[in-house]
Amino acid sequence: MQIGYKLASEAFGPEELIRQAVLAETAGFDFVEMSDHFHPWLDVQGHSPFTWTVLGAVAARTERVGLVTGVTCPTVRYHPAIIAQAAATLALVSGGRFVLGVGSGERLNEHVVGRGFPDTVRVRQELLREALEIIRLLWQGGYRSYEGKHLRLDDARVFDLPEEAPLIAVAAGGGDAARIAAELGDGLFATEDKPSLVEHYRAAGGSGPGYAEVPMAWAEDERTAAEAALKTSRWAVTGWKVMSELPNPVNFEAATTTVRTEDILQQFACGPDPDRYLSAAQKYVDAGFDRLVLQNAGPDPDGFIDFYQRELAQPLRRLRPNRAAS
Numbered sequence: 001m002q003i004g005y006k007l008a009s010e011a012f013g014p015e016e017l018i019r020q021a022v023l024a025e026t027a028g029f030d031f032v033e034m035s036d037h038f039h040p041w042l043d044v045q046g047h048s049p050f051t052w053t054v055l056g057a058v059a060a061r062t063e064r065v066g067l068v069t070g071v072t073c074p075t076v077r078y079h080p081a082i083i084a085q086a087a088a089t090l091a092l093v094s095g096g097r098f099v100l101g102v103g104s105g106e107r108l109n110e111h112v113v114g115r116g117f118p119d120t121v122r123v124r125q126e127l128l129r130e131a132l133e134i135i136r137l138l139w140q141g142g143y144r145s146y147e148g149k150h151l152r153l154d155d156a157r158v159f160d161l162p163e164e165a166p167l168i169a170v171a172a173g174g175g176d177a178a179r180i181a182a183e184l185g186d187g188l189f190a191t192e193d194k195p196s197l198v199e200h201y202r203a204a205g206g207s208g209p210g211y212a213e214v215p216m217a218w219a220e221d222e223r224t225a226a227e228a229a230l231k232t233s234r235w236a237v238t239g240w241k242v243m244s245e246l247p248n249p250v251n252f253e254a255a256t257t258t259v260r261t262e263d264i265l266q267q268f269a270c271g272p273d274p275d276r277y278l279s280a281a282q283k284y285v286d287a288g289f290d291r292l293v294l295q296n297a298g299p300d301p302d303g304f305i306d307f308y309q310r311e312l313a314q315p316l317r318r319l320r321p322n323r324a325a326s
Helices: 014-027 051-061 080-093 107-113 121-139 175-184 195-203 222-238 249-255 261-267 274-287 301-317
Strands: 002-007 031-034 066-069 098-102 144-147 152-156 167-171 187-190 210-217 291-296
Touching: 002 014, 002 066, 002 301, 014 031, 014 051, 014 301, 031 051, 051 066, 051 080, 080 098, 080 121, 080 152, 098 121, 121 144, 121 152, 121 167, 121 175, 167 175, 175 187, 175 195, 187 195, 195 274, 210 222, 210 274, 222 249, 222 261, 274 291, 274 301, 291 301
Parallel strands: 002 031, 002 291, 031 066, 066 098, 098 167, 167 187, 187 210, 210 291
Antiparallel strands: 144 152
8 A cells, every 4th residue: 555645736836836745755655646737627726837847846856755647648738759758757857756647638728739629538538548559659769650540650769768667557437448547557547436447447457556536635623624625626526527528717616606515525534533534545445446645625735744644644554445345
């Protein structure tokens, strides 16, 4: 079991994210995971720095903690050749501590370059397959070309490659994406505690680690924690079918006007009671995930990291799948 800390790029500027990453390493987290967005989900969050710059700075400021993108879409806003190069460089400057998390993306971040964003999941997954094939091809070294249904590569070479390629964790919300993770990735990435995701991944031959984000909101009292999460993170209760489709923060603002504090309390582990956090994490462990990312939407990141170190670090690492659940 490994425990990661979510660097909320939508909620903090680059200097603060770097500071939190250093603090997370000191607190004993195994890795930090950072989303790769162009926009925040809501304007009130107010941030969205360039993930690759921030992670490069984190690599320079830390020694042990792993670095993960959670997740990058290598198909529209970026061409996969750029991600192949960026990931190889980050693996080198971090001393092999980098894991490339990838997914089929959200309209929120991908439409901005004016190339459109595919309307169907099928096309998005076709793009993701081709992107992964291109990344793998470039990591073999030498000049490479590729002609796909959607993507092309023309006589390209990544000159600076690590001795060992970064692990690729592929995000999945259903069986088809889980099979892509098994066929073209090295691990699985998810945001839901669905056992079926891991089952599809394993059935398709996947044998790597399973990364999952666990929603939390720490504060000294439950209501304060839930209200902070309601203000900045209520988009999380809308579900992936909504989250992948809306184009701008104003749309998420409109789509979440009816979300209540009670809805947050149902989905997030809130407040000061460590048992609530362990219970939330247990659901993901029972589903088959072994890389838990603690995603704190509370108002005090330093307080949360201190709470983790005092109350959660050892109990979380002792969690094992409940046989009745699995």
